[in-house]
Amino acid sequence: MNLSQWLRKLIGPFTPDAGLLFARVTGALLVLHVHGLPKLLHFSDELAHIDDPLHLGRALTLYCALFAELVCPVLVAVGLLTRLATLPFLFLLLVSMLLVHPDWSIADGQFGWLLIIVFGTIAVSGAGKYSVDAHWRA
Numbered sequence: 001m002n003l004s005q006w007l008r009k010l011i012g013p014f015t016p017d018a019g020l021l022f023a024r025v026t027g028a029l030l031v032l033h034v035h036g037l038p039k040l041l042h043f044s045d046e047l048a049h050i051d052d053p054l055h056l057g058r059a060l061t062l063y064c065a066l067f068a069e070l071v072c073p074v075l076v077a078v079g080l081l082t083r084l085a086t087l088p089f090l091f092l093l094l095v096s097m098l099l100v101h102p103d104w105s106i107a108d109g110q111f112g113w114l115l116i117i118v119f120g121t122i123a124v125s126g127a128g129k130y131s132v133d134a135h136w137r138a
Helices: 003-011 015-041 043-049 058-078 082-100 110-125 132-137
Strands: none
Touching: 015 043, 015 058, 015 110, 043 058, 058 082, 082 110
């Protein structure tokens, strides 16, 4: 068995879809753990300190952030309305990176930019075959 045959056998033909599943689930869990759940659990503190760059009011801004960081990651993780579900989170990230933290260097904002890359890739690629979306299409 040559190297390319060995690699194909090791990796298998499902690699792109497995990669999308991995990106969806791990990216969503990271957002839920680092952003969504802490905002929900410490709602009062967050309400007092949240930036309001679009001048919607702190409460509406926090509710929008909670939607983008709680509801949307769950949808992305299971692959339900995946492309649509990435959009609020990507919008939130872009507002955060460009309006709330415009003074950050790439190094300072690398976590946010990496999330934009991960969720942007999912928005462009879709959920893959290991998703509710794929079962709906079938």
